[in-house]
Amino acid sequence: MSRLERAPGQQPEQLPTDGLTPEQDQQLADLVSRWRGGRISIPVFTELARMIPQSIVEVVLFRRTNGILETLLIPRPKDDIVWPGMYHTPGTALRASDFHREDQNPLNGAFERLQSGELNSAFSSAPAFVGRLHRVGDRGPEVVEVYIAELFEASTSQLNHVWYPVDQLASNPNFMQSLHEHVIIAAELYNKRTGEVFGTNSD
Secondary structure, eight states, X not given: OOTTOOXXXXXXXXXOOTTOOHHHXXXXXXXXXXXXXXXXXXXXXXXXXHHSOEEXXXXXXXXXXXXXXXXXXXXXXXXXXXXXXXXEOSEEEOOGGGGGOTTOOHHHHHHHXXXXXXXXXXXXXXXXXXXEEEEEOSSOEEEEEEEEEOBSSSSOSOTTOEEEEGGGGGGOTTBXXXXXXXXXXXXXXXXXXXXXXOOOSOO
């Protein structure tokens, strides 16, 4: 019997996970049921992200240097499973724990992690909402909420952070190009707020 066939009377929701035997499926369910609500390891999260769309919060940071719009890029760890050493904009997945905060605002959990972790610096004001995107990246499907912000300090103390010209991102092989769309959308709003006209040098 093929994996798409089922025994008489067996409902679709009773079928094992695609690629697993019924026994393996039960073993997996038993293991996952032991999760106590805390951290999820990177290998486990990576596998879950392939199967279940993730809610991602991206905060695009901008500054101007001699009239050039720059955005802050941060490298992924060199042992990253999907993007080893690649540069990205600050972002984090919403976690189950974010929904159990006293302030009842899951986004604040994401913003706090970014400031204390990836950025090691504080936002100068609350991030402003840009828009929502649905995309399929190298890790899996994502629902992305994009925000813009600035930092209190013009540069961070992290030596591996890079302020990079927005109009050169498309040609940077070390930048995660799946993020390019949300950076451009964020830059357009940022420029409207600062009275600038956004353009590129790609032509």
